[in-house]
Amino acid sequence: MQFRTRAIHIGQEADPSSGAVVPPIHLASTFVLPAAEGPADYDYARTGSPTRHAFEAVMASLDGGARAVAFASGMAATHCVTMLLKPGDHLVTGTDIYGGSWRLFNDVLSQRGISVSAVDTTDVAAVQHAIRAETKMLWIEPTGNPLLSVTDIAGCAEIAKAAGVLLVADNTLATPVLCRPLEMGADIVMHSATKFIGGHSDLLGGVLVARDPEVGRKLHWMQNATGAVMGPLESFLCCRGVKTLELRVHAQSATAMRLASWLQKQQSVKRVYYPGLEDDPGSATAKKQYHGGYGAMVSFEVDADVNGAQRFVESTKLFQLAVSLGAVESLIELPAVMSHGAYAPEARRAVGITDGLIRLSVGLEGAEDLEHDLSQAMTKISAS
Amino acid sequence: MIEPTTIMPDPSTKKVPASGPSTLSVHAGEARVKPGFSITDPIFAASTFTFPNTQAIVDFLEQEEPREEYGRYGNPGERVVEEKLAALDSGEASVLFASGMAAFVGLLMAHVDAGDEIVFFDECYHRSREFCRRHLSRFGVGFRQVRTCDYDAMEAAITPKTKFIISESPTNPHLSVVDVARFAEIGRRNGVLTLIDATLCTPYNVKPLEAGVDFVLHSATKYLGGHNDLLAGAVTGSAELLDPVRNLRGIMGGVNSPHNAYLLERGLKTLALRMERHNANGQAVAEFLAGHSKVERVLYPGLPDHPFHAIAKQTMRGFGGLVTFFLRDADWQQTAAVIDAVQIPRIGPSLGGVESLIEQPMVMSYWNYTPEERAEFRIPDNMIRMACGIEDAEDLIADLSAAFEVAE
Ligand SMILES: Cc1ncc(COP(=O)(O)O)c(C=O)c1O
Ligand SMILES: Cc1ncc(COP(=O)(O)O)c(C=O)c1O
Numbered sequence: 001m002q003f004r005t006r007a008i009h010i011g012q013e014a015d016p017s018s019g020a021v022v023p024p025i026h027l028a029s030t031f032v033l034p035a036a037e038g039p040a041d042y043d044y045a046r047t048g049s050p051t052r053h054a055f056e057a058v059m060a061s062l063d064g065g066a067r068a069v070a071f072a073s074g075m076a077a078t079h080c081v082t083m084l085l086k087p088g089d090h091l092v093t094g095t096d097i098y099g100g101s102w103r104l105f106n107d108v109l110s111q112r113g114i115s116v117s118a119v120d121t122t123d124v125a126a127v128q129h130a131i132r133a134e135t136k137m138l139w140i141e142p143t144g145n146p147l148l149s150v151t152d153i154a155g156c157a158e159i160a161k162a163a164g165v166l167l168v169a170d171n172t173l174a175t176p177v178l179c180r181p182l183e184m185g186a187d188i189v190m191h192s193a194t195k196f197i198g199g200h201s202d203l204l205g206g207v208l209v210a211r212d213p214e215v216g217r218k219l220h221w222m223q224n225a226t227g228a229v230m231g232p233l234e235s236f237l238c239c240r241g242v243k244t245l246e247l248r249v250h251a252q253s254a255t256a257m258r259l260a261s262w263l264q265k266q267q268s269v270k271r272v273y274y275p276g277l278e279d280d281p282g283s284a285t286a287k288k289q290y291h292g293g294y295g296a297m298v299s300f301e302v303d304a305d306v307n308g309a310q311r312f313v314e315s316t317k318l319f320q321l322a323v324s325l326g327a328v329e330s331l332i333e334l335p336a337v338m339s340h341g342a343y344a345p346e347a348r349r350a351v352g353i354t355d356g357l358i359r360l361s362v363g364l365e366g367a368e369d370l371e372h373d374l375s376q377a378m379t380k381i382s383a384s
Numbered sequence: 385m386i387e388p389t390t391i392m393p394d395p396s397t398k399k400v401p402a403s404g405p406s407t408l409s410v411h412a413g414e415a416r417v418k419p420g421f422s423i424t425d426p427i428f429a430a431s432t433f434t435f436p437n438t439q440a441i442v443d444f445l446e447q448e449e450p451r452e453e454y455g456r457y458g459n460p461g462e463r464v465v466e467e468k469l470a471a472l473d474s475g476e477a478s479v480l481f482a483s484g485m486a487a488f489v490g491l492l493m494a495h496v497d498a499g500d501e502i503v504f505f506d507e508c509y510h511r512s513r514e515f516c517r518r519h520l521s522r523f524g525v526g527f528r529q530v531r532t533c534d535y536d537a538m539e540a541a542i543t544p545k546t547k548f549i550i551s552e553s554p555t556n557p558h559l560s561v562v563d564v565a566r567f568a569e570i571g572r573r574n575g576v577l578t579l580i581d582a583t584l585c586t587p588y589n590v591k592p593l594e595a596g597v598d599f600v601l602h603s604a605t606k607y608l609g610g611h612n613d614l615l616a617g618a619v620t621g622s623a624e625l626l627d628p629v630r631n632l633r634g635i636m637g638g639v640n641s642p643h644n645a646y647l648l649e650r651g652l653k654t655l656a657l658r659m660e661r662h663n664a665n666g667q668a669v670a671e672f673l674a675g676h677s678k679v680e681r682v683l684y685p686g687l688p689d690h691p692f693h694a695i696a697k698q699t700m701r702g703f704g705g706l707v708t709f710f711l712r713d714a715d716w717q718q719t720a721a722v723i724d725a726v727q728i729p730r731i732g733p734s735l736g737g738v739e740s741l742i743e744q745p746m747v748m749s750y751w752n753y754t755p756e757e758r759a760e761f762r763i764p765d766n767m768i769r770m771a772c773g774i775e776d777a778e779d780l781i782a783d784l785s786a787a788f789e790v791a792e
Contacts, residue, residue, distance in 0.1 A: 001728075001776075001779055002775075002776040002778065002779050003776075004774065004775055004776050005728065005775040005776050005779040008738050008739050008773060008774065008775055009728065009739065009775075012739070014730055019732070021612045021730055021732060021734075021737070021739060021741070022611070022612055022613045200424065200650050200653060201423045201424050202424045202650065237650075240611055240613065240650075243611065243738045243739075243774070244654045244657065244658065244738065244774070247654070247657045247658065247661055247774065248654065248657065251406075251657055317401045317416075318400075318401065318402060318407065318411065320416065320423065322423055324423075327423075328410050328653045328654065329410050329411065329423065329653075331423075363410060364406050364409070364410050364653065364654065364656075364657060365402070365404065365406055365407040365410055365411070366402065366404025366405070366406050366407045368404065369402035369403075369404045369407040372402065373401070373402070
């Protein structure tokens with residue numbers, strides 16, 4: 001079966017007790033056992049629950065993995081992966097990654113005796129160079145954030161395999177619709193389900209998908225031991241979201257492509273970051289590893305100081321000023337002030353986050369409507 | 385202590401500065417700044433709404449200041465859905481109900497009196513007609529029906545007592561397409577109210593209010609909710625004509641619930657996207673079936689040989705996900721064998737959700753009727769109704785194709 005058909009049907013078998021076309025939402029925290037000893041499908045909801053399993057089943061199928069494990073948030077999923085590391089181990093990660101992941105690696109793991117190196121993962125040689133004897137994990141974001149840099153998954157997989165290192169891909173921005181890292185040699189995929197998977201800005205969630213059943217078993221063991229599981233209502237909403245995932249991601253990507261090309265032609269735009277553009281540095285790798293689009297995120301730099309950029313993001317009427325991404329409604333944000341405002345200005349500029357950098361998460365609205373919106377906001381950049 | 389958020393939605397920010405169908409699906413009816421600054425509308429799981437003091441109650445009663453009072457009269461989340469539905473259908477207002485039938489009953493109970501008459505096109509949803517024939521008649525309301533799309537017969541059936549003329553478009557399962565402008569004109573000329581049950585077309589494909597119809601009814605259980613996981617209904621039209629409907633709903637009580645209303649709002653956000661896919665799948669499956677040797681005939685408004693193809697093409701953006709077809713030389717068991725052999729569509733009533741459904745109307749809806757009655761309803765034994773979901777069309781076609789072989 002094709003991707004979308006699986007997205008609608010896997011884990012959603014009609015309920016045997018009633019025939020309900022959508023499986024019931026099981027809110028139970030505990031399950032009555034047939035006998036004190038012996039097998040039972042479910043015993044306690046932290047270990048497993050039918051509604052969470054339905055979501056895990058569909059995610060394992062969509063990502064082509066052996067097992068999926070669903071969490072309370074993307075960060076809970078990320079944290080669980082890092083629990084596979086022991087004191088003395090070394091983690092290599094990218095520079096253009098989600099700030100919250102960086103905070104976990106740099107501020108939390110380091111206190112547990114795990115060392116962390118950040119390199120530009122778009123440069124495969126730099127990744128190779130960063131690997132040491134103690135390196136146990138390579139963490140990449142195939143599409144970076146906020147600069148949308150593109151990391152070669154297959155290239156990193158080769159390095160990881162040779163070095164006996166687990167390759168983990170945070171595939172939140174590409175989703176399994178555009179790219180399936182497990183098929184390219186990654187060991188584990190992480191998604192913040194808060195974003196495209198849920199898709200409606202109305203839940204927090206995370207999910208890990210493991211290629212190897214043994215890795216999957218370890219992740220589930222760790223989840224059960226540490227407890228940050230996804231709840232039943234979120235699991236239901238995620239299953240519901242996944243049913244339209246392919247339609248949404250294709251439509252949002254097509255609109256993003258159109259807006260990126262349009263932005264390139266605007267006088268007040270200095271530079272556009274979008275891997276779908278021919279002249280984007282990530283274009284060649286993106287073409288190789290993404291199929292059906294290049295994602296819904298577009299970043300661009302306006303020719304203005306931070307005040308001008310702020311006037312822009314405060315003037316849009318459809319794009320709403322908020323962090324997060326991936327949902328049906330379009331969002332706009334100013335990384336220098338919002339998502340990366342805590343960085344020192346020099347550190348920010350060093351990685352390319354200038355004061356005029358604006359990040360869009362393109363939703364499902366009509367492309368023309370969004371273009372008009374950006375167009376009218378463009379005229380508000382200058383103060384007068 | 386954390387201060388409670390006092391931010392109230394600003395109704396002036398509900399105007400969407402754009403008109404694309406997908407833009408309206410996502411944003412219409414919603415305040416740009418919502419309570420608590422949430423990006424999504426909160427679910428107000430409240431049965432009642434409190435007042436700070438007696439004076440506030442008096443102000444509410446005297447000035448009719450818009451605010452909530454008790455859950456049966458309204459809920460903030462429900463109002464968002466109503467405004468979204470109204471915007472999608474280019475109506476002034478919409479009233480949400482617990483189901484499509486509750487909406488139908490709610491509308492008629494508010495607008496017909498003893499002695500009035502109602503005229504239907506005969507392919508309307510059988511429960512709607514049953515309600516009028518068996519139940520409204522108990523209150524002295526007359527019922528007539530004429531052949532679907534026979535506009536002259538409709539005009540001829542109207543008497544001075546006629547209050548309403550009613551049709552569905554497209555009809556189910558025959559998929560006859562009504563010329564809604566002509567239907568509206570008959571109503572206007574004769575001074576009777578017009579209602580189109582637009583469940584099967586949705587505002588994405590047709591907006592009957594723009595053609596002059598007075599009321600549009602939707603079983604939102606179908607495409608509008610879109611995920612086969614809720615029941616809901618709505619009537620959309622002018623505020624003036626819907627005021628009594630809203631008031632009576634508060635008395636009869638067939639309201640939806642805050643949780644359901646939220647799921648409906650969430651479903652509506654992908655309406656345009658889903659409909660585009662339902663339309664494409666319906667067309668592809670219909671074309672496949674039309675070319676298949678085991679299929680005697682296909683009813684789909686998007687096929688050139690459909691009796692209403694011309695009006696459908698002229699008035700509809702797309703033709704929906706429902707496809708009706710007849711197996712060649714098959715009795716009811718042979719037809720059932722095909723239904724039992726499909727792997728992707730589930731066997732069951734209803735339509736409009738992301739998952740495809742399939743059924744044999746003779747079994748599912750007309751089992752308890754005599755063969756003569758079935759003939760009268762034009763429900764032959766070899767008729768199959770497939771409600772295409774949003775799966776890949778290639779998968780649905782491969783599945784049907786395999787089912788025809790298995791059922792040999
Ligand atoms: C790329 C990426 N990874 C991980 C996360 C963390 O996910 P969550 O917010 O669900 O914990 C986010 C979002 O905040 C993200 O954008
Ligand atoms: C065309 C049409 N109108 C009305 C209804 C009644 O709606 P509900 O089932 O939501 O009460 C249905 C479905 O059953 C229908 O198909």
